[in-house]
Amino acid sequence: MIRIAQFSDLHYSGKHLAEADRCFSHAVDRAIALDVDAAVISGDSTDHALDLHAPAALRLASNVRRLAEHCPVLMLQGTYSHEPPGTLAIFRLLGGRFPVHVADRIGQVALSNDGNWIASESWRFAQLPGAMRALFSCVPTVNKATVAAAFGATSAAVAVGEQLGALLSGFGPTNRAAREAGVPTIGVSHGTVYGCMTEHGVPMAGFDHEFTTGSLFGAQAQAFMLGHIHRHQEWEDGGRRIAYAGSIGRFHYGEEGEKGFLLWEVGATAARLALYPTSARRTIDFCFEGKPDIEALQAAINAQEVAGAFVRVRWNIADEDRHQVDRDAIGRILNAAAEVKLEGRIVPVVRTRATGxxxxxxxxxxxxxxxxxxxxxxxxxxxxxxxxxxxxxxxxxxxxxxxxxxxxxxxxxxxxxxxxxxxxxxxxxxxxxxx
Incomplete structure (x- = not known):
């Protein structure tokens, strides 16, 4: 049995630095206290390309180094718009008591008993290394543009899913051999599972998603760790589990569910997980159909604690009534909030043309x-x-x-x-x- 801390979607940037660093620092402290055997960051460590002198880059590297001082670390390539190719390469050079492995290509990597990473030369091991503690099958973000160029733009969405399904099935024999040898098997990827729920409660349905639960279970890994969707959720089949850790913090208003990291306990024939919440910020929405009612807003504030929370007030109002909203009054009664965001949607006047x-x-x-x-x-x-x-x-x-x-x-x-x-x-x- 191996204990693995899975972190995901850290989104370090200047805009999200306070939230990302507070939550990730808390998670790293907790993982070290739990004495995990390995750590996995399943994509989107950054929110966009970062300069090396940026404070966000320094804080991210500092926390990854703290993890590497405690246990081996695996970092997966995330969405290209968040993590441009090459962004993670510098983390290989961090140093520490244990190495950092950057999984920026499809392949398998074994964690040896002495805490080192052994990467496959091809997309999978032709022969399993000896003295393994765990076997990881890594599928970083797929470049859909490459698939579109090969299969045609109209066929790219379906082709991505079909090719990934075949790839994951190809990991099956290696993972079964490892499980028979008593070695825990873990899949790590970054993408969307058909039918999963977003952090805003929207089901992801369509033909342009990378995975299905069937294709992921087809890899025959005991545990499959996913990134990209910011809401924690999981699926189980005969003791094997697939799970999104969700984002480390709450970066947008309206996000549902707890934020945190996952503690996995993975054996050759069993997998368990638990969500450990982080100190993510609280967000509260007050919505009005029409002009904000100050008395109703005050009553809603009295019914819940808003001190220190990030509050958004939204309303829909006709164009001719837009000047009747008392923004100053709203700000005064929400002065205990950490942030107040006012979003008024102006309903335009619709004029009907009278023909003739x-x-x-x-x-x-x-x-x-x-x-x-x-x-x-x-x-x-x-x-x-x-x-x-x-x-x-x-x-x-x-x-x-x-x-x-x-x-x-x-x-x-x-x-x-x-x-x-x-x-x-x-x-x-x-x-x-x-x-």
């Missing part, structure tokens, strides 16, 4: 065309229009002051609408009924 409006001869005709396009009753509007055209302004003002606006409009609608005659060129069946 410009061709109408009179204003009354234009009102008729507009009313039909917007599905409103035209007669009350036409009655008011007639009043504007036939009455003096003083008469209209006097009537409004004496009877009130609503009563006047209603009176004009009731008394004049029946007297209004549609133009002869407007069909009678196009006139809305007066209620």
């Amino acid at each position: 409006l410009s061709q109408a001869a009179t204003i009354a005709d234009k009102v008729q065309v507009w009313a039909r396009a917007t599905k409103v009753k035209a007669n009350p509007l036409l009655a008011c229009l007639e009043c504007l055209q036939t009455c003096a302004p003083e008469e209209i003002v006097s009537e409004i002051l004496e009877r009130g606006v609503e009563a006047t409009v209603r009176d004009f609608s009731d008394t004049r609408a029946t007297a209004y005659q549609a133009p002869s060129d407007v069909a009678a069946d196009t006139m809305p009924d007066l209620v």
